[in-house]
Amino acid sequence: MKTRDWRAAVIALGGILAVTGLAMATLYAPEEKTMGDAQRIFYLHVPSAWIGFLAFGVVFVSSIAYLATRRRAFDLAAAASTEVGVVFTTLAIASGAVWGRYAWGTWWSWDPRLTTTFMLWFIYVVSLMVRAYGGTGNQPSKFAAVLGIVGFLDIPLIHLSVVWWRSLHPLPVVVRPEGFGSGLHPAMLQTLLVNLAAFTLLYVALFSIRRAQMTAMDALVTRRDESYQPAGVDLPAASLEVR
């Protein structure tokens, strides 16, 4: 009961912030000079990308914890975060492409950040594949954990190599995303921050709901499976606790 209340509060707060963020993005934030209204996708794009990387960080930490302790709870946390991460990374790439269409005049450019995010998306998807088609016993979980660790450490190297690669080539044209941040209009910054907060709460809510679902599914399988009790055997507390 208590966890559900806590989750409901997060969802409610996240919902309010999301609506506020949307209103601010469309009504409050000023129009950007070069790109016009198309720039407003920025308030969706940046938070999505942030969640994509945040989720990957959670996968990394959970994966290490799982390999070190072999506790099922960490494996489920990594699985839940991977699923949520895929959704937001997809959103980030799609909105990035739209952004690119207006900023650079092309749907896709080998911008280091976009490329790195794209590779991140690949690693997430492969991780889902490993979980779906993995081997026997706990191997799918172990493999996904290894991938969670290797992938996380690989991301900075991918980013560095793309940066180095692009530095030998001229960048596409027009506006570079580097222009933002420092030169951001205060109203733009406020809108971005509200949206970042909304997305973060949304991530926390989705992540914990998905994790709770997975834990419940585990408990169901365990209960169905352990209906058998041989006569005269003392079971050491065969409860429903899930490891």
Place this chain on the structure above:
Amino acid sequence: MEANIPNTGSGRVRAIETDRVVKTFGPVRALRGVNLAVESGESLVIFGPNGAGKTTLLKIIATLSRPTSGTLRVFGSDPFADGRLRRTLGVVSHHSYLYGGLTAVENLVFAGRLYGVPDARARADALLATVGLAGRGHDLVRTFSRGMTQRLTIARALMHDPPILLLDEPYTGLDRHAAGMLTALLERLRGFRTVVMTTHSIEQGLALADRMAILVNGILAYQGTDGLHSAQAAERLYLDCVGGNGSIPREAQVPDTA
């Protein structure tokens, strides 16, 4: 290395001891708190239907799989902490562990060297003679028949003269001749080696058992010597544990092999 490994058959230190061993595969508990003790020199046979967790239990004792909780002791120490204890274990599983592209002698010498056997070559020749493969030592294992491969598998497991032998369904796929040879070999080792064998053939199991255990659905439902005097008694005991008609009330089977 040998310092902490007592002589076989001394009966002082327990060869194998598991304490509340639990193994979960995802949500499925393949072992649900197994307490097993095997004395030095004892032959224990574990019966159980498919999917009961026999292979899982044996793999844990072989340190191929880690228990989710609970502890394993081999000659009083934790083999997961000290990998050298694996030298005391000889394993015969469903698979031969042999390389088809190496000859019989090469396979044995390879295993012997990695186990730290001093004169691996001489030991390999002697074992090949024991299992009746003396003339085939320089043939590639790929050319061997099923029975010959199984005999070589047993020779490989004995290369380092392990005080403990773990046998997982060793009779599976053997013809009458090879099965007879295996029984004779195990008879000879009886009392000198600690043997843990899993099988679902009550007859073959009883021939070698000092004590029997019945594993059902991840629980050690019986341990003792009551059923050893006759096949009927063992059968009755087995059915009592498994539940009447021999079926187990379990829908999701644990992947027991591989």
Place this chain on the structure above:
Amino acid sequence: MTAIRLLVWKDLVLELRTKEILTAMAVFSMLVAVVFGFAFSPSPDDAVRLLPGMLWVTLVFAATMGLSRSFVLEREQECLEGLRLFPIDRSAIYIGKALANLVFLFAVEVLLLPALAAISGVSLLPRLFPLLAVLVLGTIGLVAVGTLFSAMSVHTRIREVLLPVLMLPLAAPVLISGTKAMQGLLAGRLWADVLPGIRILGAFDVIFGVIGYLVFEYVLEE
């Protein structure tokens, strides 16, 4: 140390008897090189730019093939399980396997590099040693992650598909930096200009060599 030597010896003997892996990798990489030649039919100027990319793409695919084969061999009779029973440090299995795979891949490169140079008409000789340094560093990286991932993928139901899908995104730093560094060298740039790429390759080798060594045992456990 003895253990690693024995493990490598075993892989080399098995391979030299059948020559399965080497033949498959060599024939495959030659074919890819020729197909690239047809597909791009590069002019001498283009060739300098294209050759490094052709080389690395071919190598990644050849490595994927060879790596996957080397673990299928172990899987047939669950020999990996047999290796894990030996009273040796289980990480030695990773080192042994990686070293054997490194030997196979180097052998393929000895063939592939001159072949590609001949097909594209680019002379590698003036910058041979810097180019070889890049090649060696990149190959070590491919083998470091590849050995880990093929040990994983061979246990899954989609092994032939999974390994390339794992390798390509994760080996991206090797592909990108290796290609770029070689392009720079062939275009006559100074060693200092390609140093960032060399550093990335070196970091990749160290990080994933260590990670592979540390997590290999967990990968094999059920």
